[in-house]
Amino acid sequence: MSNNNPHSETDERQPNNADSHSDSHNDGEWLEHQMEAALRRWGYSTELHQTAYGLEVDVIARRREEQQKPTDCIVAQCKNWNSDSITPQVIYRLCMVAFGCQATPVLCHTTDLTDRARRIADDWEVRVLTLDDLHSDSLPAPRIYRSDSTDVDSQSQSRSTIRETRDHLPVLFSSGSTRQFTYVPGFEPSGVEHRYRPVDEVDTE
Numbered sequence: 001m002s003n004n005n006p007h008s009e010t011d012e013r014q015p016n017n018a019d020s021h022s023d024s025h026n027d028g029e030w031l032e033h034q035m036e037a038a039l040r041r042w043g044y045s046t047e048l049h050q051t052a053y054g055l056e057v058d059v060i061a062r063r064r065e066e067q068q069k070p071t072d073c074i075v076a077q078c079k080n081w082n083s084d085s086i087t088p089q090v091i092y093r094l095c096m097v098a099f100g101c102q103a104t105p106v107l108c109h110t111t112d113l114t115d116r117a118r119r120i121a122d123d124w125e126v127r128v129l130t131l132d133d134l135h136s137d138s139l140p141a142p143r144i145y146r147s148d149s150t151d152v153d154s155q156s157q158s159r160s161t162i163r164e165t166r167d168h169l170p171v172l173f174s175s176g177s178t179r180q181f182t183y184v185p186g187f188e189p190s191g192v193e194h195r196y197r198p199v200d201e202v203d204t205e
Contacts, residue, residue, distance in 0.1 A: 031080035031131075032058045035108045038134040044074065052101050055093070060101070070184040070196050071139060073103035081111040091120045102184045108134070122146065122162050125181070125194060141194045161192040 036046045036059050044061035051057070052075070059076040066072040077094045079086055086109055098105035106127040113121065113128070121128050125142045133140050145159045166181070180188055187196040 031078040035059050035076050042139050052097050071104045075101050075103045076106040079109040086113040086117050088117045091117050095124050098183050123166050144193050163192045
């Protein structure tokens with residue numbers, strides 16, 4: 001990371017041993033500080049260990065100069081695990097808190113995700129980050145594409161976007177659209193990737 005970073009003081013909380021994050025199965029505090037430092041570089045104000053509706057969140061963040069995007073507010077969960085895989089329960093909990101906070105969910109992890117957890121994270125547009133992702137210049141986008149083929153020849157695989165393959169809502173709730181998914185009221189998906197646009201709120205009274 002550049003020494004010109006105005007928030008480089010957060011790096012002082014990093015341990016001297018770069019491998020110390022793997023010393024303990026549940027030593028999540030180290031990873032939380034890495035997540036917090038990255039968010040600060042990306043233009044966010046942050047707080048650690050806040051409670052939302054009785055559930056603790058590792059890191060919360062609000063963009064210092066809001067861009068009128070769902071990513072203006074973030075809730076992040078950090079899993080610094082050596083061996084256990086991230087399960088669907090972890091993703092569901094994160095998404096539930098994100099909906100409650102009207103914020104974008106971010107998972108930062110040092111292990112892997114079960115196949116089911118990965119599918120849920122993709123469908124629900126969770127930003128799943130590794131340590132390497134924390135060195136990006138900005139908040140990485142969610143995974144956009146999935147393969148429609150199990151063929152080992154990558155050139156023969158067709159790809160479609162998550163939004164194109166996400167399962168539909170029940171007809172009773174679809175209201176003419178099956179893919180109007182957002183964590184933050186007042187926004188709707190724009191295109192087939194990960195972007196959103198503001199919409200005028202409709203008075204339903």
